[in-house]
Amino acid sequence: xxxxxxxxxxxxxxxxxxxxxxxxxxxxxxxxxxxxxxxxxxxxxxxxxxxxxxxxxxxxxxxxxxxxxxxxxxxxxxxxxxxxxxxxxxxxxxxxxxxxxxxxxxxxxxxxxxxxxxxxxxxxxxxxxxxxxxxxxxxxxxxxxxxxxxxxxxxxxxxxxxxxxxxxxxxxxxxxxxxxxxxxxxxxxxxxxxxxxxxxxxxxxxxxxxxxxxxxxxxxxxxxxxxxxxxxxxxxxxxxxxxxxxxxxxxxxxxxxxxxxxxxxxxxxxxxxxxxxxxxxxxxxxxxxxxxxxxxxxxxxxxxxxxxxxxxxxxxxxxxxxxxxxxxxxxxxxxxxxxxxxxxxxxxxxxxxxx
Numbered sequence: 223x224x225x226x227x228x229x230x231x232x233x234x235x236x237x238x239x240x241x242x243x244x245x246x247x248x249x250x251x252x253x254x255x256x257x258x259x260x261x262x263x264x265x266x267x268x269x270x271x272x273x274x275x276x277x278x279x280x281x282x283x284x285x286x287x288x289x290x291x292x293x294x295x296x297x298x299x300x301x302x303x304x305x306x307x308x309x310x311x312x313x314x315x316x317x318x319x320x321x322x323x324x325x326x327x328x329x330x331x332x333x334x335x336x337x338x339x340x341x342x343x344x345x346x347x348x349x350x351x352x353x354x355x356x357x358x359x360x361x362x363x364x365x366x367x368x369x370x371x372x373x374x375x376x377x378x379x380x381x382x383x384x385x386x387x388x389x390x391x392x393x394x395x396x397x398x399x400x401x402x403x404x405x406x407x408x409x410x411x412x413x414x415x416x417x418x419x420x421x422x423x424x425x426x427x428x429x430x431x432x433x434x435x436x437x438x439x440x441x442x443x444x445x446x447x448x449x450x451x452x453x454x455x456x457x458x459x460x461x462x463x464x465x466x467x468x469x470x471x472x473x474x475x476x477x478x479x480x481x482x483x484x485x486x487x488x489x490x491x492x493x494x495x496x497x498x499x500x501x502x503x504x505x506x507x508x509x510x511x512x513x514x515x516x517x518x519x520x521x522x523x524x525x526x527x528x529x530x531x532x533x534x535x536x537x538x539x540x541x542x543x544x545x546x547x548x549x550x551x552x553x554x555x556x557x558x559x560x561x562x563x564x565x566x567x568x569x570x571x572x573x574x575x576x577x
Contacts, residue, residue, distance in 0.1 A: 246274030345388020455556025
């Protein structure tokens with residue numbers, strides 16, 4: 223989508239309002255008992271409360287307040303993580319309209335059906351915790367990070383245990399899809415895409431292959447220049463190896479796997495989205511078509527971003543959106559940067575160019 227930048231006035235006022243505030247933040251309470259009528263369904267009630275003395279601004283898509291559009295929870299059964307099977311979106315830099323204000327003491331509550339977004343068909347007792355941190359979800363914490371100031375706000379989430387009834391014999395389309403890579407030769411198929419868009423997608427995929435190939439060559443050479451550190455943070459052999467394996471998989475997928483492109487999405491504030499367990503189907507939205515083929519937040523870069531979400535490729539998350547937030551993430555939390563789809567995209571696009 224076209225970039226929507228936060229209004230300077232909103233940012234300045236929001237940051238000023240919290241700069242002198244007493245330490246505090248947001249608490250998240252998860253309640254499985256509140257849906258007693260649906261015991262065993264995987265449903266719970268999510269409540270977010272502003273515990274501070276000042277208004278706080280929460281990024282909608284880093285919460286389930288408007289629905290679950292990324293991997294927001296740690297869901298485990300017997301210490302084993304349940305796979306996230308919901309959508310993963312590429313969005314533009316958030317604008318003022320993407321935040322919800324929580325006044326001091328104010329709470330927002332929403333029901334969440336976890337079984338719609340996590341593979342819980344095995345049933346049993348699950349432990350659940352909300353896992354978004356303050357820098358990714360709270361405007362005030364993000365602004366503090368940009369200013370090089372220690373954040374005075376945090377997010378504290380409790381954990382809840384809930385029982386989920388099993389679904390023996392249920393078909394797992396996502397798991398079946400994971401067995402497909404390598405079976406079919408590279409191809410492009412289309413759903414609801416005009417001839418013009420089909421041509422644009424074929425061009426974008428070719429450019430995405432070039433991006434992934436260039437990034438892989440950089441990493442295969444063991445280069446540790448500013449291009450790597452700008453997007454992935456301080457060098458360690460472990461993180462570097464992880465990024466290198468990601469781009470090995472990205473090049474392989476983009477150059478050899480059968481893709482299905484679905485052009486039916488019309489959301490103008492979204493570039494694209496995928497379901498991580500369903501390679502290689504990509505849903506293109508309004509912002510994708512107004513983006514350039516290459517360059518920052520390009521169509522080609524979007525395909526790198528979305529392909530990195532597939533579990534069979536890199537299984538990346540969406541901790542931050544936009545170049546500024548992605549770079550700040552590399553500085554403050556390199557482990558999250560290595561797991562963030564936009565950092566992979568911007569490393570591949572390399573615009574402006576870094577060595």
